[in-house]
Amino acid sequence: MTNHVHLLTSGHALGSVSRMMQSVGRRYVRRLNTSHGRTGTLFEGRFRASLVQSESHLLNCMRYIERNPVRAAMVQHPASYRWSSFRANAALAHDVLITAHAEYLALGVTPAQRAAAYSNLVADDLDGGVVDAIRLHVNKDCALGNDRFQQAVARMCGRRTSVAGLGRPRGAGAGY
Secondary structure (H helix, E strand, O other): OOOOOOOOOOOOOOOHHHHHHHHHHHHHHHHHHHHHOOOOOOOOOOOOOOOEOHHHHHHHHHHHHHHHHHHOOOOOOHHHOOOOOHHHHOOOOOOOOOOOOHHHHOOOOOHHHHHHHHHHHHHOOOOHHHHHHHHHHHHOOOOEOOHHHHHHHHHHHOOOOOOOOOOOOOOOOOOO
16 A cells, blocks of 8 residues: 555464564665665554454455555556555466465365455455454454454463453542
8 A cells, every 4th residue: 555554464483473574674664765865764653463363354354455455546456456465366466475375275176266266255345344343453453353262362462452442441440
């Protein structure tokens, strides 16, 4: 996108995605600063991330990312966006950076079946509620999934991983 990037990535070890983003950020900023004779930071803030429950939300996240340039009226079709993975997922072009996820592979037995199923899936935009949920969970650094998934992630991380309501929790202001 013109002011942000969407990546849907799987890390093989705890913290590997954060380390990858840190490395990319350092190398990219250094290279850009050198080539443009500038100094300082480039990005407004840290990257935001959300763990995604594969079985129920991964394909929706893929659709969200692929259709984002269409929603932003930058292109008419996801395949037209230069930085999209749609062409690889729809078998229109090979991309060495794209590794098929198990949920994508489950779309069909053959590569052609998967590509056709994926193209049909991406042809329709997501329901507005799904788009809002994805945005909310990413912006709040919360896990995107059902309650059981969020609770399991919270236990593993030792922190809240679900979207909290606005304001102070009830009873938190004891003594007032």
